[in-house]
Each structure stands twice: as C-alpha cells, then as structure tokens.
Amino acid sequence: MLMSKTVTPHRRGGSMKRTRRWQSGAHYLLLGVVSLFFFLPVYYLIVGSFRPTDEVLSGISGFVPTNLSFDNYTGVFDHLSSDATGYFGQFAAVSILVTTVVVAGSLVVNSMAAYSFARMQWRGKKVLFLLVIVLTIIPFEAVALPLYYMFSGQRDTIYIQAIPFIANAFSIFLFYTFFLDVPGEIEEAARLDGAGPFRTFFQIVVPITKPAFATVAILTFLAQWGSYLWPVLMVSDPTVRPLPLAISIFQNQQPPEWGQVLAFGTMFIVPVLAVFLVFQRWFVASISSSAVKG
Numbered sequence: 001m002l003m004s005k006t007v008t009p010h011r012r013g014g015s016m017k018r019t020r021r022w023q024s025g026a027h028y029l030l031l032g033v034v035s036l037f038f039f040l041p042v043y044y045l046i047v048g049s050f051r052p053t054d055e056v057l058s059g060i061s062g063f064v065p066t067n068l069s070f071d072n073y074t075g076v077f078d079h080l081s082s083d084a085t086g087y088f089g090q091f092a093a094v095s096i097l098v099t100t101v102v103v104a105g106s107l108v109v110n111s112m113a114a115y116s117f118a119r120m121q122w123r124g125k126k127v128l129f130l131l132v133i134v135l136t137i138i139p140f141e142a143v144a145l146p147l148y149y150m151f152s153g154q155r156d157t158i159y160i161q162a163i164p165f166i167a168n169a170f171s172i173f174l175f176y177t178f179f180l181d182v183p184g185e186i187e188e189a190a191r192l193d194g195a196g197p198f199r200t201f202f203q204i205v206v207p208i209t210k211p212a213f214a215t216v217a218i219l220t221f222l223a224q225w226g227s228y229l230w231p232v233l234m235v236s237d238p239t240v241r242p243l244p245l246a247i248s249i250f251q252n253q254q255p256p257e258w259g260q261v262l263a264f265g266t267m268f269i270v271p272v273l274a275v276f277l278v279f280q281r282w283f284v285a286s287i288s289s290s291a292v293k294g
Contacts, residue, residue: 049266053259072263086238091246098161102224105166114175135169148233156237178212214279
C-alpha cells in the first residue's frame, strides 16, 4: 500500500517565505552591484580631485585616498582669476541663474499647458496635442542650427540661454499623464464652491500632483545644468559663460592639470546631488505611482 506524503500549509508557507527571501536577496545584490558600477566613477572623481595631478591618472591605485589636499581646488580659483579667463564664481552664477529660470518657467508654463490639454475643451486641442507628441521625438540637435540663425543677434546674453528651453514637449506630456489621474470629482467640488480654473489648478491640482512637479524639476535641472551644445553656439564672452562650457575650455589648458579638472568636475556635480536629495522623496513617489499605473 503506497503512502502519499502530504505537505502541510505551514511547511508550504515556510518554503514560499524562504523562496521570497532568496529572491529579494538576489534582487538587492544585483541592485548593489549596478549601484556600485555607477558610483565608482563618481568616487574616482571625488578622490582624484584631492590628489596631486601626477597621481590622478594612475589606474586602480587612483581609488586609494592618499596624499589628499585642497590644492586642486585652490588651483582652479587661481587659474580662473582674470577677465580673460573668467571667474569660477561668475560661471556658477550664470549656470544657477539660467537653470533656475528654466526650471521655474518650465514648471509653470508646461504644467498649465498640460492642464489645459487634460481638462479643458477648446478648438484645435487634439491637433495641437498631436504636435506636442511629435515634438517629443525631435532631438534638440535637429533644431539647434535654425535657432542659432533666429537668435544670432542675441548672442552672449544670459536670457537667450534660457528662453528656448522653458517650453518643453516632454514635460507637457509628463504633466498631462499625471493630470489625467486626478479625480474629476475633486475639481468639480472646487467649482461648486466657486473656485475658478486658476484657483482650482493652483490650490487643488498642484498639491495633489507634487510628484509630477518634482520629477519635471529634476529632469529639467539635469538637462539644463549640463547643457553644452547651445552655449557653444551662443556664448563666447567669459562673463556669460556657463559651467559646462567653462569646464570644457578649462580642460583644454596646456599642460592639462587633471587634478584641477577633477576638482572642477566635483564642484560641478555638487548642485546636482543637492537638488536630487531635496526632491528625491517626490521623485521616488512619482516612479512608484507610474509603476502601479503600469
């Protein structure tokens, strides 16, 4: 007589828990390896910025934090200390001003445009929204030369570095997808209380969609802070030179001081890390909500 072995629910549950733990451990291990892969260049950059130039490009030993000092940082400020070369503080001020204008303008202009597409009815909306979708796949390099000839008379100005980037088709589409998920009953209740479109948007919709604003702010900041092609075309005056163009010119100095180049690069990425740390909570929330919707 054959006896069959029965698996109790308790044993089955314990086996499933162990399997899930192994899977979670494997996922975290993979994520750790990938994170380490992306972190190592940043670590090399930061450590190299404190090491002497002759020890920077030394292969694997460049990861070892030895002979550290602030000489490379002081060297950057010493090299950029005249009207001919420009000043590091001046470059940073230009980048901060231009990026702030673009980010703030992008949040206002693109969010309001997306809200009109998502919630309002007006003639030609579908055609214009289709045009926005088409513009999302057109790279900036394709229109850079026409824009250069259109604004050639505005070269070497600060505002021309910001104006072409405030309106952004991808940001409009991103806002649009978030606004579609806002329950219409909330806006209807606001209208019954006497709120107009602007009040409804700024007091009801904006607080609900903070993750969307954080996401657009981070993506816009990253794109604008590292913008290089447009400044190359439009800027030759050191007084209005942004950091990406300045570090490119600084790197080409002869003989190259690689320790100082890495120090320049470290100071260049610090604002990026600061902005991400400020907005990371809402950025992660937007990614999580997108995953749930998907």
